[in-house]
Amino acid sequence: xxxxxxxxxxxxxxxxxxxxxxxxxxxxxxxxxxxxxxxxxxxxxxxxxxxxxxxxxxxxxxxxxxxxxxxxxxxxxxxxxxxxxxxxxxxxxxxxxxxxxxxxxxxxxxxxxxxxxxxxxxxxxxxxxxxxxxxxxxxxxxxxxxxxxxxxxxxxxxxxxxxxxxxxxxxxxxxxxxxxxxxxxxxxxxxxxxxxxxxxxxxxxxxxxxxxxxxxxxxxxxxxxxxxxxxxxxxxxxxxxxxxxxxxxxxxxxxxxxxxxxxxxxxxxx
Amino acid sequence: xxxxxxxxxxxxxxxxxxxxxxxxxxxxxxxxxxxxxxxxxxxxxxxxxxxxxxxxxxxxxxxxxxxxxxxxxxxxxxxxxxxxxxxxxxxxxxxxxxxxxxxxxxxxxxxxxxxxxxxxxxxxxxxxxxxxxxxxxxxxxxxxxxxxxxxxxxxxxxxxxxxxxxxxxxxxxxxxxxxxxxxxxxxxxxxxxxxxxxxxxxxxxxxxxxxxxxxxxxxxxxxxxxxxxxxxxxxxxxxxxxxxxxxxxx
Numbered sequence: 054x055x056x057x058x059x060x061x062x063x064x065x066x067x068x069x070x071x072x073x074x075x076x077x078x079x080x081x082x083x084x085x086x087x088x089x090x091x092x093x094x095x096x097x098x099x100x101x102x103x104x105x106x107x108x109x110x111x112x113x114x115x116x117x118x119x120x121x122x123x124x125x126x127x128x129x130x131x132x133x134x135x136x137x138x139x140x141x142x143x144x145x146x147x148x149x150x151x152x153x154x155x156x157x158x159x160x161x162x163x164x165x166x167x168x169x170x171x172x173x174x175x176x177x178x179x180x181x182x183x184x185x186x187x188x189x190x191x192x193x194x195x196x197x198x199x200x201x202x203x204x205x206x207x208x209x210x211x212x213x214x215x216x217x218x219x220x221x222x223x224x225x226x227x228x229x230x231x232x233x234x235x236x237x238x239x240x241x242x243x244x245x246x247x248x249x250x251x252x253x254x255x256x257x258x259x260x261x262x263x264x265x266x267x268x269x270x271x272x273x274x275x276x277x278x279x280x281x282x283x284x285x286x287x288x289x290x291x292x293x294x295x296x297x298x299x300x301x302x303x304x305x306x307x308x309x310x311x312x313x314x315x316x317x318x319x320x321x322x323x
Numbered sequence: 324x325x326x327x328x329x330x331x332x333x334x335x336x337x338x339x340x341x342x343x344x345x346x347x348x349x350x351x352x353x354x355x356x357x358x359x360x361x362x363x364x365x366x367x368x369x370x371x372x373x374x375x376x377x378x379x380x381x382x383x384x385x386x387x388x389x390x391x392x393x394x395x396x397x398x399x400x401x402x403x404x405x406x407x408x409x410x411x412x413x414x415x416x417x418x419x420x421x422x423x424x425x426x427x428x429x430x431x432x433x434x435x436x437x438x439x440x441x442x443x444x445x446x447x448x449x450x451x452x453x454x455x456x457x458x459x460x461x462x463x464x465x466x467x468x469x470x471x472x473x474x475x476x477x478x479x480x481x482x483x484x485x486x487x488x489x490x491x492x493x494x495x496x497x498x499x500x501x502x503x504x505x506x507x508x509x510x511x512x513x514x515x516x517x518x519x520x521x522x523x524x525x526x527x528x529x530x531x532x533x534x535x536x537x538x539x540x541x542x543x544x545x546x547x548x549x550x551x552x553x554x555x556x557x558x559x560x561x562x563x564x565x566x567x568x569x570x571x572x573x
Contacts, residue, residue, distance in 0.1 A: 068427030075420045076413065079454070147411040151470070154375045155428045156400045313379040316338060319372045319409070 061164065065157050069165030073139050074172070087177040091127050095181050098123040099189040118277045119247065120191045124182065125203055125273055126246045129266055130237050131177055132211030133218070135170030137233040140219040144227060150318060159306060166219070167212050174208075199276050202287040203269050209294035210265045211237075213301030220308030226317055246270050265293040326389035328353045328478050328510035329374055333383035336369050336534075343369040345534035346383060351527075353477075356504060356511040358521040360554075361531030362562050367514045368409075370531070371480055374512070375405050387478060401429055406471040407482035411463075414456025418447055418466050421455055422473055429474035441469045445499065461492040468496065475507060482514045493517075497524060518554035528554070530561050537561055 102119040182193040218233040244266040268290035272283045327350040336344040344366040372378035373385045376396040390398040412421045426434040485493035530538040
Protein backbone atom coordinates (compact mmCIF):
# COMPACT_ATOMS: atom_id res chain seq x y z
CA UNK A 54 0.00 0.00 0.00
CA UNK A 55 1.83 2.98 -1.27
CA UNK A 56 2.00 6.43 -2.77
CA UNK A 57 -0.40 7.82 -5.32
CA UNK A 58 -2.85 7.06 -2.58
CA UNK A 59 -5.92 8.65 -4.15
CA UNK A 60 -6.15 6.72 -7.44
CA UNK A 61 -8.85 4.05 -7.43
CA UNK A 62 -9.26 0.65 -9.10
CA UNK A 63 -12.82 -0.70 -8.68
CA UNK A 64 -11.45 -4.22 -9.15
CA UNK A 65 -9.12 -3.95 -6.17
CA UNK A 66 -11.81 -2.30 -4.01
CA UNK A 67 -14.15 -5.12 -5.06
CA UNK A 68 -11.51 -7.71 -4.14
CA UNK A 69 -11.31 -6.34 -0.60
CA UNK A 70 -15.10 -6.17 -0.22
CA UNK A 71 -15.32 -9.75 -1.49
CA UNK A 72 -12.66 -10.83 1.03
CA UNK A 73 -14.73 -9.45 3.92
CA UNK A 74 -18.00 -10.72 2.51
CA UNK A 75 -16.52 -14.25 2.31
CA UNK A 76 -15.51 -13.87 5.95
CA UNK A 77 -18.89 -12.61 7.16
CA UNK A 78 -20.94 -15.24 5.40
CA UNK A 79 -18.70 -18.04 6.68
CA UNK A 80 -19.17 -17.10 10.33
CA UNK A 81 -22.60 -17.04 11.99
CA UNK A 82 -21.19 -15.68 15.31
CA UNK A 83 -19.92 -12.63 13.42
CA UNK A 84 -23.36 -12.10 11.85
CA UNK A 85 -25.16 -12.68 15.14
CA UNK A 86 -22.92 -10.19 16.95
CA UNK A 87 -23.93 -7.50 14.45
CA UNK A 88 -27.59 -7.76 15.53
CA UNK A 89 -27.38 -8.94 19.12
CA UNK A 90 -25.99 -5.92 20.97
CA UNK A 91 -27.98 -3.23 19.08
CA UNK A 92 -31.14 -5.25 19.74
CA UNK A 93 -30.42 -5.51 23.48
CA UNK A 94 -29.71 -1.78 23.66
CA UNK A 95 -32.79 -0.90 21.66
CA UNK A 96 -35.02 -2.86 24.06
CA UNK A 97 -33.39 -1.20 27.07
CA UNK A 98 -33.90 2.33 25.70
CA UNK A 99 -37.35 1.47 24.39
CA UNK A 100 -38.60 0.34 27.79
CA UNK A 101 -36.90 3.31 29.48
CA UNK A 102 -38.70 5.62 27.05
CA UNK A 103 -42.03 3.92 27.80
CA UNK A 104 -41.43 4.20 31.55
CA UNK A 105 -40.33 7.84 31.56
CA UNK A 106 -43.12 8.86 29.16
CA UNK A 107 -45.63 8.01 31.89
CA UNK A 108 -44.11 10.72 34.08
CA UNK A 109 -45.63 14.19 33.89
CA UNK A 110 -44.05 17.35 32.40
CA UNK A 111 -40.92 18.08 30.42
CA UNK A 112 -39.21 14.82 31.28
CA UNK A 113 -41.75 12.93 29.25
CA UNK A 114 -41.11 15.20 26.25
CA UNK A 115 -37.38 14.56 26.40
CA UNK A 116 -37.91 10.85 26.83
CA UNK A 117 -39.72 10.69 23.50
CA UNK A 118 -36.31 11.16 21.83
CA UNK A 119 -34.55 8.29 23.58
CA UNK A 120 -35.14 5.64 20.93
CA UNK A 121 -34.26 7.94 18.05
CA UNK A 122 -31.16 9.09 19.94
CA UNK A 123 -30.10 5.52 20.64
CA UNK A 124 -30.58 4.44 17.01
CA UNK A 125 -28.61 7.44 15.74
CA UNK A 126 -25.85 6.82 18.30
CA UNK A 127 -25.76 3.23 17.12
CA UNK A 128 -25.20 4.40 13.54
CA UNK A 129 -22.25 6.46 14.75
CA UNK A 130 -20.81 3.73 16.95
CA UNK A 131 -21.52 0.77 14.65
CA UNK A 132 -20.26 2.69 11.63
CA UNK A 133 -16.90 3.14 13.31
CA UNK A 134 -16.80 -0.40 14.72
CA UNK A 135 -17.78 -1.79 11.31
CA UNK A 136 -14.86 0.06 9.75
CA UNK A 137 -12.39 -0.84 12.51
CA UNK A 138 -13.46 -4.50 12.76
CA UNK A 139 -12.80 -5.10 9.06
CA UNK A 140 -9.42 -3.48 9.53
CA UNK A 141 -8.67 -5.53 12.65
CA UNK A 142 -9.58 -8.75 10.83
CA UNK A 143 -6.52 -8.11 8.63
CA UNK A 144 -4.35 -7.66 11.70
CA UNK A 145 -5.73 -10.72 13.51
CA UNK A 146 -5.19 -12.92 10.45
CA UNK A 147 -1.63 -11.53 9.94
CA UNK A 148 -2.65 -10.63 6.40
CA UNK A 149 -1.66 -6.96 6.52
CA UNK A 150 1.83 -7.38 5.00
CA UNK A 151 0.27 -9.32 2.11
CA UNK A 152 -1.96 -6.32 1.41
CA UNK A 153 0.85 -3.82 1.87
CA UNK A 154 3.03 -5.50 -0.76
CA UNK A 155 0.15 -5.89 -3.22
CA UNK A 156 -0.87 -3.18 -5.70
CA UNK A 157 -3.71 -2.19 -3.33
CA UNK A 158 -3.54 1.55 -2.65
CA UNK A 159 -4.35 3.17 0.67
CA UNK A 160 -7.37 4.93 -0.86
CA UNK A 161 -8.75 1.62 -2.16
CA UNK A 162 -8.25 -0.05 1.19
CA UNK A 163 -10.08 2.79 2.94
CA UNK A 164 -12.94 2.68 0.41
CA UNK A 165 -13.36 -1.06 0.94
CA UNK A 166 -13.45 -0.58 4.72
CA UNK A 167 -16.02 2.20 4.30
CA UNK A 168 -18.19 -0.08 2.15
CA UNK A 169 -17.90 -2.87 4.70
CA UNK A 170 -18.89 -0.52 7.51
CA UNK A 171 -22.13 0.22 5.61
CA UNK A 172 -22.73 -3.50 5.01
CA UNK A 173 -22.11 -4.41 8.65
CA UNK A 174 -24.18 -1.50 9.92
CA UNK A 175 -27.09 -2.40 7.64
CA UNK A 176 -27.05 -6.03 8.78
CA UNK A 177 -27.38 -4.83 12.38
CA UNK A 178 -29.59 -1.78 12.01
CA UNK A 179 -32.35 -2.94 9.67
CA UNK A 180 -33.64 -5.79 11.91
CA UNK A 181 -33.38 -3.58 15.01
CA UNK A 182 -35.43 -0.77 13.46
CA UNK A 183 -38.08 -3.33 12.50
CA UNK A 184 -38.13 -4.58 16.10
CA UNK A 185 -38.55 -0.96 17.27
CA UNK A 186 -41.68 -0.65 15.10
CA UNK A 187 -43.08 -3.96 16.35
CA UNK A 188 -42.43 -3.48 20.08
CA UNK A 189 -42.55 0.29 20.57
CA UNK A 190 -44.42 1.64 17.56
CA UNK A 191 -41.42 3.80 16.73
CA UNK A 192 -40.78 4.01 12.98
CA UNK A 193 -37.23 5.21 12.56
CA UNK A 194 -37.64 5.32 8.76
CA UNK A 195 -40.49 7.83 9.06
CA UNK A 196 -37.83 10.50 9.69
CA UNK A 197 -37.51 10.48 5.89
CA UNK A 198 -35.07 12.93 4.26
CA UNK A 199 -33.87 14.09 7.65
CA UNK A 200 -32.81 10.55 8.42
CA UNK A 201 -30.67 10.50 5.27
CA UNK A 202 -28.96 13.71 6.41
CA UNK A 203 -28.45 12.34 9.95
CA UNK A 204 -27.25 9.00 8.60
CA UNK A 205 -24.72 10.51 6.17
CA UNK A 206 -23.27 12.90 8.72
CA UNK A 207 -22.92 10.25 11.42
CA UNK A 208 -21.29 7.82 9.00
CA UNK A 209 -18.80 10.47 7.84
CA UNK A 210 -17.75 11.04 11.45
CA UNK A 211 -17.54 7.30 12.14
CA UNK A 212 -15.23 6.77 9.13
CA UNK A 213 -12.99 9.65 10.16
CA UNK A 214 -12.60 8.16 13.65
CA UNK A 215 -12.18 4.67 12.11
CA UNK A 216 -9.33 5.88 9.91
CA UNK A 217 -7.58 7.45 12.89
CA UNK A 218 -7.98 4.30 15.03
CA UNK A 219 -6.73 2.05 12.21
CA UNK A 220 -3.66 4.22 11.81
CA UNK A 221 -2.97 3.96 15.53
CA UNK A 222 -3.17 0.16 15.41
CA UNK A 223 -0.84 0.06 12.39
CA UNK A 224 1.69 2.23 14.13
CA UNK A 225 1.43 0.89 17.69
CA UNK A 226 0.35 -2.70 17.07
CA UNK A 227 -2.45 -4.65 18.70
CA UNK A 228 -1.76 -2.91 22.01
CA UNK A 229 -3.79 -0.04 20.55
CA UNK A 230 -6.71 -2.31 19.62
CA UNK A 231 -8.67 -1.25 22.72
CA UNK A 232 -8.84 2.30 21.37
CA UNK A 233 -10.67 1.08 18.27
CA UNK A 234 -13.40 -0.21 20.59
CA UNK A 235 -13.53 2.59 23.09
CA UNK A 236 -12.51 5.86 21.43
CA UNK A 237 -16.03 6.64 20.24
CA UNK A 238 -17.32 6.59 23.83
CA UNK A 239 -15.26 9.73 24.45
CA UNK A 240 -17.84 11.47 22.23
CA UNK A 241 -20.88 10.06 24.03
CA UNK A 242 -21.13 12.76 26.74
CA UNK A 243 -19.74 15.57 24.58
CA UNK A 244 -22.00 15.09 21.56
CA UNK A 245 -25.12 15.34 23.75
CA UNK A 246 -26.79 12.20 22.46
CA UNK A 247 -29.55 12.11 25.08
CA UNK A 248 -29.75 15.75 26.26
CA UNK A 249 -29.56 19.24 24.71
CA UNK A 250 -26.22 21.06 24.36
CA UNK A 251 -27.52 23.70 26.80
CA UNK A 252 -27.26 21.04 29.52
CA UNK A 253 -23.44 21.19 29.33
CA UNK A 254 -21.46 23.81 31.26
CA UNK A 255 -21.07 26.89 29.10
CA UNK A 256 -17.30 26.64 28.83
CA UNK A 257 -17.51 23.17 27.24
CA UNK A 258 -20.28 23.95 24.76
CA UNK A 259 -17.91 25.29 22.03
CA UNK A 260 -16.05 21.97 22.15
CA UNK A 261 -19.34 20.10 21.82
CA UNK A 262 -20.28 22.18 18.76
CA UNK A 263 -16.93 21.33 17.15
CA UNK A 264 -18.01 17.69 17.06
CA UNK A 265 -20.19 16.94 14.00
CA UNK A 266 -22.53 14.47 15.76
CA UNK A 267 -23.62 17.20 18.22
CA UNK A 268 -25.41 19.02 15.40
CA UNK A 269 -27.05 15.77 14.30
CA UNK A 270 -28.42 15.00 17.78
CA UNK A 271 -29.64 18.58 18.22
CA UNK A 272 -31.26 18.32 14.78
CA UNK A 273 -32.93 15.05 15.76
CA UNK A 274 -34.42 16.65 18.90
CA UNK A 275 -35.68 19.61 16.86
CA UNK A 276 -37.36 17.18 14.48
CA UNK A 277 -38.90 14.81 17.06
CA UNK A 278 -39.96 17.41 19.65
CA UNK A 279 -40.64 20.56 17.55
CA UNK A 280 -41.22 18.90 14.15
CA UNK A 281 -38.66 21.22 12.53
CA UNK A 282 -35.89 20.10 10.18
CA UNK A 283 -32.80 22.22 10.96
CA UNK A 284 -30.92 22.37 7.63
CA UNK A 285 -28.46 24.83 9.18
CA UNK A 286 -27.36 22.19 11.69
CA UNK A 287 -26.94 19.57 8.97
CA UNK A 288 -24.82 21.95 6.88
CA UNK A 289 -22.70 22.75 9.93
CA UNK A 290 -22.20 19.01 10.56
CA UNK A 291 -21.31 18.49 6.89
CA UNK A 292 -18.74 21.29 6.96
CA UNK A 293 -17.17 19.86 10.11
CA UNK A 294 -17.22 16.36 8.64
CA UNK A 295 -15.32 17.56 5.58
CA UNK A 296 -12.55 18.67 7.93
CA UNK A 297 -12.80 15.53 10.04
CA UNK A 298 -12.59 13.21 7.03
CA UNK A 299 -9.58 15.09 5.70
CA UNK A 300 -7.95 14.87 9.14
CA UNK A 301 -8.84 11.17 9.45
CA UNK A 302 -7.36 10.34 6.02
CA UNK A 303 -4.24 12.42 6.72
CA UNK A 304 -3.71 10.78 10.09
CA UNK A 305 -4.12 7.30 8.57
CA UNK A 306 -1.56 8.03 5.84
CA UNK A 307 0.84 9.62 8.31
CA UNK A 308 0.57 6.71 10.76
CA UNK A 309 0.98 4.23 7.87
CA UNK A 310 4.19 6.04 6.93
CA UNK A 311 5.27 6.08 10.59
CA UNK A 312 4.70 2.32 10.82
CA UNK A 313 7.03 1.84 7.84
CA UNK A 314 9.63 4.05 9.47
CA UNK A 315 9.37 2.20 12.79
CA UNK A 316 9.31 -1.25 11.17
CA UNK A 317 6.11 -2.13 13.02
CA UNK A 318 4.53 -3.64 9.90
CA UNK A 319 7.04 -6.49 10.23
CA UNK A 320 6.18 -7.04 13.88
CA UNK A 321 2.43 -7.23 13.83
CA UNK A 322 1.26 -8.33 17.23
CA UNK A 323 1.17 -6.84 20.67
CA UNK B 324 20.98 -0.92 -19.97
CA UNK B 325 18.35 -3.08 -18.25
CA UNK B 326 17.78 -2.58 -14.53
CA UNK B 327 18.99 -5.10 -12.01
CA UNK B 328 16.09 -6.98 -10.43
CA UNK B 329 17.17 -5.62 -7.04
CA UNK B 330 19.69 -2.94 -6.29
CA UNK B 331 20.52 -1.97 -2.74
CA UNK B 332 22.44 1.25 -2.53
CA UNK B 333 24.02 1.96 0.90
CA UNK B 334 20.81 0.62 2.42
CA UNK B 335 20.60 1.45 6.11
CA UNK B 336 18.04 0.94 8.83
CA UNK B 337 18.38 1.82 12.46
CA UNK B 338 15.83 1.73 15.23
CA UNK B 339 16.92 4.35 17.72
CA UNK B 340 20.52 3.50 18.61
CA UNK B 341 20.26 -0.04 17.31
CA UNK B 342 21.51 -0.65 13.76
CA UNK B 343 19.56 -3.38 11.94
CA UNK B 344 21.09 -2.90 8.49
CA UNK B 345 24.35 -0.99 8.13
CA UNK B 346 24.69 0.57 4.69
CA UNK B 347 24.69 -2.54 2.50
CA UNK B 348 25.05 -2.38 -1.28
CA UNK B 349 24.48 -5.16 -3.78
CA UNK B 350 22.81 -5.81 -7.11
CA UNK B 351 20.90 -8.95 -8.07
CA UNK B 352 20.67 -9.97 -11.71
CA UNK B 353 17.41 -10.78 -13.42
CA UNK B 354 16.82 -14.54 -13.59
CA UNK B 355 19.16 -15.45 -10.72
CA UNK B 356 18.48 -17.15 -7.40
CA UNK B 357 20.29 -15.44 -4.55
CA UNK B 358 20.45 -16.69 -0.99
CA UNK B 359 20.45 -14.27 1.92
CA UNK B 360 22.12 -16.01 4.84
CA UNK B 361 22.81 -14.98 8.36
CA UNK B 362 22.04 -15.83 11.95
CA UNK B 363 19.12 -14.51 13.92
CA UNK B 364 19.27 -10.71 14.11
CA UNK B 365 21.67 -10.45 11.15
CA UNK B 366 19.30 -8.08 9.35
CA UNK B 367 17.82 -10.40 6.71
CA UNK B 368 14.15 -9.74 7.49
CA UNK B 369 14.67 -5.97 7.71
CA UNK B 370 16.51 -6.07 4.37
CA UNK B 371 13.62 -8.01 2.83
CA UNK B 372 11.19 -5.53 4.41
CA UNK B 373 12.97 -2.62 2.74
CA UNK B 374 13.12 -4.43 -0.61
CA UNK B 375 9.36 -5.08 -0.43
CA UNK B 376 8.54 -1.52 0.68
CA UNK B 377 7.31 -2.60 4.12
CA UNK B 378 10.10 -0.79 5.95
CA UNK B 379 11.33 2.70 5.15
CA UNK B 380 15.16 2.88 5.03
CA UNK B 381 16.85 5.33 7.39
CA UNK B 382 19.13 6.15 4.48
CA UNK B 383 20.11 4.65 1.15
CA UNK B 384 17.75 3.09 -1.38
CA UNK B 385 16.27 -0.26 -2.35
CA UNK B 386 15.47 -0.30 -6.06
CA UNK B 387 13.36 -3.06 -7.59
CA UNK B 388 13.38 -3.10 -11.40
CA UNK B 389 14.57 0.51 -11.11
CA UNK B 390 11.75 1.70 -8.81
CA UNK B 391 12.65 3.17 -5.43
CA UNK B 392 10.56 1.07 -3.04
CA UNK B 393 10.32 3.85 -0.45
CA UNK B 394 8.35 6.20 -2.70
CA UNK B 395 7.73 4.67 -6.13
CA UNK B 396 6.75 1.11 -5.29
CA UNK B 397 3.40 1.20 -7.09
CA UNK B 398 5.20 1.04 -10.44
CA UNK B 399 6.44 -2.50 -9.75
CA UNK B 400 4.28 -4.04 -7.03
CA UNK B 401 2.28 -6.04 -9.61
CA UNK B 402 5.56 -7.67 -10.76
CA UNK B 403 6.75 -8.92 -7.39
CA UNK B 404 5.50 -11.08 -4.52
CA UNK B 405 6.54 -12.45 -1.14
CA UNK B 406 6.14 -15.58 0.90
CA UNK B 407 7.07 -15.46 4.55
CA UNK B 408 6.27 -17.56 7.62
CA UNK B 409 5.48 -14.31 9.45
CA UNK B 410 2.56 -13.59 7.11
CA UNK B 411 -0.63 -15.60 6.66
CA UNK B 412 -3.53 -15.61 4.28
CA UNK B 413 -6.93 -15.17 6.00
CA UNK B 414 -7.68 -18.41 7.83
CA UNK B 415 -11.46 -18.52 7.47
CA UNK B 416 -11.39 -18.07 3.71
CA UNK B 417 -11.03 -21.19 1.60
CA UNK B 418 -7.94 -21.66 -0.53
CA UNK B 419 -9.91 -20.78 -3.66
CA UNK B 420 -11.43 -17.67 -2.07
CA UNK B 421 -7.98 -16.49 -0.99
CA UNK B 422 -6.51 -17.01 -4.44
CA UNK B 423 -9.51 -15.22 -5.98
CA UNK B 424 -9.05 -12.19 -3.74
CA UNK B 425 -5.30 -11.95 -4.29
CA UNK B 426 -5.69 -12.60 -8.02
CA UNK B 427 -8.11 -9.67 -8.21
CA UNK B 428 -5.75 -7.46 -6.19
CA UNK B 429 -2.95 -8.23 -8.64
CA UNK B 430 -5.19 -7.76 -11.68
CA UNK B 431 -4.63 -11.31 -12.92
CA UNK B 432 -6.43 -11.94 -16.20
CA UNK B 433 -8.17 -15.29 -16.74
CA UNK B 434 -8.17 -15.72 -12.99
CA UNK B 435 -10.21 -18.92 -12.97
CA UNK B 436 -7.72 -20.62 -15.29
CA UNK B 437 -4.80 -19.28 -13.28
CA UNK B 438 -6.21 -20.69 -10.04
CA UNK B 439 -6.85 -24.05 -11.71
CA UNK B 440 -3.29 -24.07 -12.99
CA UNK B 441 -1.85 -23.20 -9.56
CA UNK B 442 -4.03 -25.85 -7.94
CA UNK B 443 -2.70 -28.45 -10.37
CA UNK B 444 0.94 -27.30 -10.16
CA UNK B 445 1.03 -27.10 -6.37
CA UNK B 446 -1.25 -30.05 -5.71
CA UNK B 447 -3.99 -27.99 -4.03
CA UNK B 448 -6.99 -29.58 -5.75
CA UNK B 449 -7.89 -31.92 -2.92
CA UNK B 450 -8.31 -29.07 -0.37
CA UNK B 451 -9.02 -26.04 -2.53
CA UNK B 452 -12.46 -25.55 -0.96
CA UNK B 453 -11.22 -25.98 2.60
CA UNK B 454 -10.55 -22.98 4.92
CA UNK B 455 -6.85 -22.09 4.89
CA UNK B 456 -6.71 -22.25 8.69
CA UNK B 457 -7.66 -25.93 8.72
CA UNK B 458 -4.74 -27.14 6.62
CA UNK B 459 -1.56 -28.94 7.70
CA UNK B 460 1.74 -27.02 7.82
CA UNK B 461 2.81 -28.46 4.46
CA UNK B 462 -0.52 -27.61 2.83
CA UNK B 463 -0.39 -24.07 4.27
CA UNK B 464 3.07 -23.56 2.82
CA UNK B 465 1.85 -24.67 -0.61
CA UNK B 466 -1.09 -22.25 -0.33
CA UNK B 467 1.25 -19.43 0.71
CA UNK B 468 3.42 -20.24 -2.29
CA UNK B 469 0.35 -20.28 -4.55
CA UNK B 470 -0.57 -16.81 -3.24
CA UNK B 471 3.00 -15.66 -3.93
CA UNK B 472 2.85 -17.06 -7.47
CA UNK B 473 -0.69 -15.94 -8.35
CA UNK B 474 0.57 -12.95 -10.36
CA UNK B 475 3.47 -14.93 -11.89
CA UNK B 476 5.95 -12.52 -10.30
CA UNK B 477 9.19 -11.61 -12.02
CA UNK B 478 10.71 -11.18 -8.56
CA UNK B 479 9.81 -13.68 -5.87
CA UNK B 480 11.08 -13.04 -2.35
CA UNK B 481 10.99 -16.05 -0.05
CA UNK B 482 11.67 -15.93 3.67
CA UNK B 483 12.27 -19.45 5.00
CA UNK B 484 10.01 -21.11 2.41
CA UNK B 485 10.55 -24.64 3.69
CA UNK B 486 10.80 -24.02 7.43
CA UNK B 487 8.83 -26.60 9.44
CA UNK B 488 8.24 -28.84 6.42
CA UNK B 489 9.09 -32.53 6.22
CA UNK B 490 11.99 -33.36 3.86
CA UNK B 491 9.72 -34.74 1.15
CA UNK B 492 7.48 -31.66 0.99
CA UNK B 493 10.50 -29.34 1.25
CA UNK B 494 12.17 -31.11 -1.68
CA UNK B 495 8.95 -30.87 -3.65
CA UNK B 496 8.78 -27.10 -3.04
CA UNK B 497 12.41 -26.64 -4.11
CA UNK B 498 11.77 -28.54 -7.33
CA UNK B 499 8.78 -26.35 -8.03
CA UNK B 500 10.82 -23.19 -7.47
CA UNK B 501 13.53 -24.45 -9.84
CA UNK B 502 10.94 -25.13 -12.53
CA UNK B 503 9.28 -21.75 -11.98
CA UNK B 504 12.58 -19.87 -12.28
CA UNK B 505 13.45 -21.76 -15.47
CA UNK B 506 10.03 -21.23 -17.07
CA UNK B 507 9.58 -17.55 -16.15
CA UNK B 508 13.24 -16.44 -15.99
CA UNK B 509 12.18 -15.15 -12.59
CA UNK B 510 14.52 -13.66 -10.02
CA UNK B 511 14.34 -15.27 -6.60
CA UNK B 512 15.70 -13.88 -3.34
CA UNK B 513 15.74 -16.56 -0.70
CA UNK B 514 16.39 -16.14 3.01
CA UNK B 515 16.99 -19.52 4.56
CA UNK B 516 18.71 -21.33 7.39
CA UNK B 517 18.73 -24.54 5.41
CA UNK B 518 22.20 -24.77 3.89
CA UNK B 519 21.34 -27.76 1.73
CA UNK B 520 18.53 -25.74 0.21
CA UNK B 521 20.79 -22.77 -0.45
CA UNK B 522 23.47 -25.00 -1.96
CA UNK B 523 20.94 -26.63 -4.27
CA UNK B 524 19.01 -23.56 -5.39
CA UNK B 525 21.27 -20.52 -5.26
CA UNK B 526 23.63 -19.13 -7.89
CA UNK B 527 24.94 -16.68 -5.36
CA UNK B 528 24.97 -16.22 -1.60
CA UNK B 529 25.06 -13.01 0.43
CA UNK B 530 26.23 -13.64 3.99
CA UNK B 531 24.93 -11.15 6.54
CA UNK B 532 26.08 -10.50 10.05
CA UNK B 533 25.19 -7.64 12.40
CA UNK B 534 23.51 -5.75 9.57
CA UNK B 535 26.44 -5.99 7.15
CA UNK B 536 27.21 -8.17 4.17
CA UNK B 537 30.33 -9.99 5.30
CA UNK B 538 30.75 -12.24 2.28
CA UNK B 539 29.38 -12.66 -1.21
CA UNK B 540 29.91 -15.37 -3.81
CA UNK B 541 28.62 -18.55 -5.38
CA UNK B 542 28.25 -21.55 -3.05
CA UNK B 543 31.30 -23.07 -4.74
CA UNK B 544 33.39 -19.92 -4.27
CA UNK B 545 32.45 -19.74 -0.59
CA UNK B 546 33.40 -23.37 -0.01
CA UNK B 547 36.79 -22.74 -1.62
CA UNK B 548 37.33 -19.48 0.23
CA UNK B 549 36.67 -21.04 3.62
CA UNK B 550 38.22 -24.41 2.77
CA UNK B 551 35.06 -26.23 3.80
CA UNK B 552 33.04 -29.20 2.55
CA UNK B 553 29.58 -27.70 2.94
CA UNK B 554 27.80 -24.40 3.45
CA UNK B 555 26.81 -25.23 7.00
CA UNK B 556 30.48 -25.14 7.99
CA UNK B 557 30.90 -21.86 6.11
CA UNK B 558 27.88 -20.46 7.94
CA UNK B 559 29.41 -21.42 11.30
CA UNK B 560 32.76 -19.90 10.31
CA UNK B 561 31.03 -16.63 9.47
CA UNK B 562 28.86 -16.71 12.58
CA UNK B 563 31.90 -17.30 14.78
CA UNK B 564 34.30 -14.99 12.93
CA UNK B 565 36.68 -17.88 12.18
CA UNK B 566 37.81 -16.56 8.80
CA UNK B 567 38.72 -13.22 10.26
CA UNK B 568 40.51 -14.92 13.13
CA UNK B 569 42.42 -17.17 10.72
CA UNK B 570 43.46 -14.18 8.58
CA UNK B 571 44.59 -12.31 11.68
CA UNK B 572 46.68 -15.31 12.77
CA UNK B 573 48.42 -15.36 9.37
